Amino acid sequence: MTYCLGIRVRDGLMCLADGRLTSGMQSHSAGKVSMHHFGDNDICIMTSGLRSIRDKTLAYFDDLCEEVENKNDLKLRHAINIYTQALRQVGVEDREALQRSNLHFDLHTLISGQLNGDDEPMMYLVYPEGNWIEINERTPYMTIGATSYGKPFLDRALRYDTTMDTVIKIAYLSFDSTRISTVDVGYPIDMLTYTKEHNWRHAVYEYDDLAPLYNWWNEHLSDLIAYLPDKNIFKSLVED
Template sequence: MTYCVGLRLNSGMVFMSDTRTNAGVDNISSFCKMYTWCKPGDRLITLMSAGNLATTQTVVGMLEEHMKAASDRNPDIMDVPSMFQVARLIGETVRDVIKSATDGGLQSEAAFSATFIVGGQIAGGEMRMFLIYPEGNFIEATDDNPFFQVGEHKYGKPILVRALDLDMSFEKAAKLLYVSFDSTLKSNLSVGLPLDLQFYERDSLNKGYEKRIEANDPYYREISEGWSDALRSAFDSLPDFQRD
């Protein structure tokens, strides 16, 4: 399993993903689930994946192969004129990869399922973010729904719903994601460190701040311990139950 979050703020976007792909007593693997393609001054595209590792890696591999063989008749994500077209091309690739994997009929499509978050901006267009489903269709982030999660999302969602503010700074958004991921890590062994963090500043059309967060990261440990202490303090401050 995995956990990835994309936030669409007024000032830009924030992406965070874990790196765990297998969980067990003696079988834990880590792979990067965040991919970025950038043509400075023209476009920035960041993709995060959750689901079957073979499927997600094949999708990314095919996208990169298409870049090498792109033409006017068959453009790739680095040539199309809008983020909507980027999402459409990725969706088509996801659908084709899953269909190809299940053509033998030996396993259900669920075994090869994969979901993606893609966000970015292309010169002349607005900053946009999409959630792409295994079927290839997709939806867009809006002011009413300004973030997407894929993977093991239920443990980290409450903090996002309660505290996300579209006007918050990148630094506060990062703190929010640290708490969301810490809550998820403490609740599910299938999500694990290290984490990957990336900022994108609106209209910059270039890579922003990036960080790999390891288990011994001082700020992560401070947030994890501080959040636990804050929850205990908030719980103790609530009125005790009174029996009738």
């Protein structure tokens, strides 16, 4: 299982991907985020699905990008179309063999960045079939993988005008909630931000790095529950 989160707000982009990879009874760490140079800019790609499909699609994508002339005049959606071309080619080559092994052709992708043709940072979700949607003001985030557990934090707290400092905290809490609820999601995590100044920043965190945040949140969350004013609504359930 995977947890990848992409957020697009007025201040820029935020990307988070967990690093736990499971296969049968085995678990180890493997990056689910990669950076790809396109013209003068870098594109962030996060994936959820079969690792073999991911690696082959990204290799084909890099090959196709090398064939493109005048990359500096394009928008990110043009790079998305190149990626879907690579994804569909892998589907043609591998889908039937995977089905014979009772495996689904499953690769969801979040692609983020800003190319010279874009007026602002952009983010897209690409489905296994190769179709895609844009993450925009009305839908400022998208998750792939274990999508349910961190959703309450995102729906309640995240808005398009949320500041990047707060976006990072919300992203962390959505991951932490997912990690607690499923053993297939865990550290290390990659966290990336992108500002309108065309600057990607990337950090990798282990559990010990963020343990103070986890401990603070658990302590204060318990306090909040204890002090939640019920105005005697539940009185009949606890008193005779």
